[in-house]
Amino acid sequence: METRELTYFLAVAEELHFGRAAGRLGIAQPPLSRAIRRLESQLDAQLFERTSRSVALTPAGRVLREEAGSALTALEAAERRTRRTARALAExxxxxxxxxxxxxxxxxxxxxxxxxxxxxxxxxxxxxxxxxxxxxxxxxxxxxxxxxxxxxxxxxxxxxxxxxxxVEPQVLVLPRRHPAAEAPELSLAEASALEDLPLARFPRGNGGHDPGPGPTFTDHVQLMQLIRMGRAAVVLPASVRTQLDPSLACVPVPDAPAVxxxxxxxxxxxxxxxxxxxxxxxxxxxxxxxxxxxxxxx
The missing domain is CATH 3.40.190.10 (Periplasmic binding protein-like II)
Incomplete structure (x- = not known):
C-alpha cells in the first residue's frame, strides 16, 4: 500500500461521501474512486458499502481506518524526528x-x-x-x-x-469567598453538586468538552479566570496550590482518582x-x- 492510497481512503472514511472527499483532497472524483477500487482489489476486501444515496464503512474498512491512521501518524513522526536529527548533526x-x-x-x-x-x-x-x-x-x-x-x-x-x-491526590479549586472553601474536605459528589459553582468542562481531543452544566474553557489561564469570577470550580492535582493567587482556595477531594x-x-x-x-x-x-x-x- 502507498501512503497516497491510505490518505485517499481516510478522506472517504471520514467524509463518507466521495464528492466531498475529492474536494477535500483537491482532486476529481473519478481518480479517487479508481484509487479506492485498486486498494480494495489489492487487499481483496470490500472497504465501503456503496448505494446511490450513502457510503458506509464495512467491518474491514473500519479496521483499516484505525490502522491507516496510526500508520500515517507513525510515518509523519518518523519524518519529523529524522529531520530534527539531521539538523542537529552540525550542532x-x-x-x-x-x-x-x-x-x-x-x-x-x-x-x-x-x-x-x-x-x-x-x-x-x-x-x-x-x-x-x-x-x-x-x-x-x-x-x-x-x-x-x-x-x-x-x-x-x-x-x-x-x-x-x-502520584498526588486531587483538590477542588474554588473562589476563597465561597462558603464551600471553609470545608475540611468534600467528596467528588459534593463537589459536583455545588449548584452555584458548576465544575468546568475540560476540552477533549475530538474538539468537544466533557459533558455537564459547567462552562467550557480552552486553556489554564481561562480556567483560572472563570473560577475567580465565581462561575466555575475545578478538580485538579493538589500541586496546583503553589500556583494559585490569594483569591482562590483548595479543598481536598479524597475520593477523586489520584493523578x-x-x-x-x-x-x-x-x-x-x-x-x-x-x-x-x-x-x-x-x-x-x-x-x-x-x-x-x-
Missing amino acids: RPSVALATKAGASVDLLTDLLDRYAAADGARVEDVDVLLCGIGEQEQMLRDGRADLALLHLPFDSVEGLDYEEIL TTVLAWPPHSRSRTVAALVRAAVRLAEEHASIAPAVAPA
Whole structure:
C-alpha cells in the first residue's frame, strides 16, 4: 500500500461521501474512486458499502481506518524526528519536551534542575514546548516532541515508555469567598453538586468538552479566570496550590482518582539527552517518594 492510497481512503472514511472527499483532497472524483477500487482489489476486501444515496464503512474498512491512521501518524513522526536529527548533526543535539502550559511548573523546574546537575548536561539542550490541555500526548506521538510530561489517568501511555515521577491526590479549586472553601474536605459528589459553582468542562481531543452544566474553557489561564469570577470550580492535582493567587482556595477531594505525572518517550528513542532526562526523572521520583507530603486544606 502507498501512503497516497491510505490518505485517499481516510478522506472517504471520514467524509463518507466521495464528492466531498475529492474536494477535500483537491482532486476529481473519478481518480479517487479508481484509487479506492485498486486498494480494495489489492487487499481483496470490500472497504465501503456503496448505494446511490450513502457510503458506509464495512467491518474491514473500519479496521483499516484505525490502522491507516496510526500508520500515517507513525510515518509523519518518523519524518519529523529524522529531520530534527539531521539538523542537529552540525550542532549540539537537543530534545523537545512537551508539557501542558500552567501545569507541573514546579515539577518541570525540579526535573530540569536535576538534569542540569549531571556531568556535561546543559538545560539549553532541552526545548520546552508549552501546549494546550491534552495536546502534549499528541505532540509526543506525532514526533513534534521527544518527551512529554503526561498525567494519568487522563493521558494514555499505550505504546510509550515512561517513568512515574509523582502520584498526588486531587483538590477542588474554588473562589476563597465561597462558603464551600471553609470545608475540611468534600467528596467528588459534593463537589459536583455545588449548584452555584458548576465544575468546568475540560476540552477533549475530538474538539468537544466533557459533558455537564459547567462552562467550557480552552486553556489554564481561562480556567483560572472563570473560577475567580465565581462561575466555575475545578478538580485538579493538589500541586496546583503553589500556583494559585490569594483569591482562590483548595479543598481536598479524597475520593477523586489520584493523578500520576509521568515522563514519557517513544520506546525506540536512542537520544543520550532523553536518557539523561529519564535518569533525572528517576532521581526526582525517589525524592518525592521519600517525602510523600500530606495534603491539607488551603
